[in-house]
Amino acid sequence: MKLNSDISAIVTGGASGLGEATARVLADRGVKVGLFDMNAGRGRKVAGEIGGVFAKVDVSSADSVDEGLDFVRAAIGQERIMINCAGIGGAMKTVSRKRDTGEIMAHDVTYYTRIININLIGSFICASKSAAGMMTLGPTAPDGERGVIISTASVAAQDGQVGQVAYSSSKGGILAMALPMARDLANEGIRVNTILPGFYETPIYEQMKPAVKESLNAHLQFPNRFGQPGEFGELAAFMCENVYINGEYIRTDAGARMPPR
Numbered sequence: 001m002k003l004n005s006d007i008s009a010i011v012t013g014g015a016s017g018l019g020e021a022t023a024r025v026l027a028d029r030g031v032k033v034g035l036f037d038m039n040a041g042r043g044r045k046v047a048g049e050i051g052g053v054f055a056k057v058d059v060s061s062a063d064s065v066d067e068g069l070d071f072v073r074a075a076i077g078q079e080r081i082m083i084n085c086a087g088i089g090g091a092m093k094t095v096s097r098k099r100d101t102g103e104i105m106a107h108d109v110t111y112y113t114r115i116i117n118i119n120l121i122g123s124f125i126c127a128s129k130s131a132a133g134m135m136t137l138g139p140t141a142p143d144g145e146r147g148v149i150i151s152t153a154s155v156a157a158q159d160g161q162v163g164q165v166a167y168s169s170s171k172g173g174i175l176a177m178a179l180p181m182a183r184d185l186a187n188e189g190i191r192v193n194t195i196l197p198g199f200y201e202t203p204i205y206e207q208m209k210p211a212v213k214e215s216l217n218a219h220l221q222f223p224n225r226f227g228q229p230g231e232f233g234e235l236a237a238f239m240c241e242n243v244y245i246n247g248e249y250i251r252t253d254a255g256a257r258m259p260p261r
């Protein structure tokens, strides 16, 4: 798909980090961009800076997504691109043993469900509802392409570490749904792909102690640094532009393969 001012896109999680960077890359190419995020202050600021629009949307709520889609489509037109970046992290073991008392505790189910709801179900809701809208548009030449959906998983979809059972479940689900979704939407000319980032310099890592960051650096092969969000945005744009990438995933991780801990 050629990226230009004829194209509208929605980026979820667009107020921060990878989503914000992706929104900026698309806007630089002339694309009209709508942002979905829970962080309204930051979302409005980014939207203002890139000439886009912002909707306060909780991606895990179908009603909230419907409202956001109505609002953004009225402002910039039906999107041909949906990029799912909204997500949360979190760490908890399947079963934990309290250090001081030795008490054994199963994983908090509410916590597990929250991560699945936002990361996995949120990505699914946005993808499905966006595809339904894309199907109302005519196909573009020369291949009859109507749209493209990209969701953000994580290397934890494949190399989940100790404590990542909930996060990895959510990201593994995102990875697994791309191929059947691409097959479901093939006749409509809508492509579906996934990006698996390693470690990117975003607010997710702001709280991290330098020693922990240093230990993560040890897993990076080349280049030996965290990724810059703009590098993720450029990859997302490339996956939008290249019509032959479909039902596919790309790891962007400086060659890192994560060990158990």
Ligand SMILES: NC(=O)c1ccc[n+]([C@@H]2O[C@H](COP(=O)([O-])OP(=O)(O)OC[C@H]3O[C@@H](n4cnc5c(N)ncnc54)[C@H](O)[C@@H]3O)[C@@H](O)[C@H]2O)c1
Binding pocket: 012, 013, 014, 015, 016, 017, 018, 019, 036, 037, 038, 039, 057, 058, 059, 060, 085, 086, 087, 088, 089, 118, 119, 122, 152, 153, 154, 155, 196, 197, 198, 199, 200, 201, 202, 203, 204
């Ligand atoms: N940064 C990394 O290194 C890295 C690595 C692997 C995967 N990821 C994934 O990339 C995505 C973006 O991460 P990031 O590093 O940019 O994080 P971030 O915290 O900077 O951005 C995430 C954004 O999602 C928004 N959000 C959270 N819950 C939401 C909800 N229910 N509805 C709408 N918006 C919501 C937040 O407000 C925030 O603006 C996440 O899915 C994350 O799991 C990031």
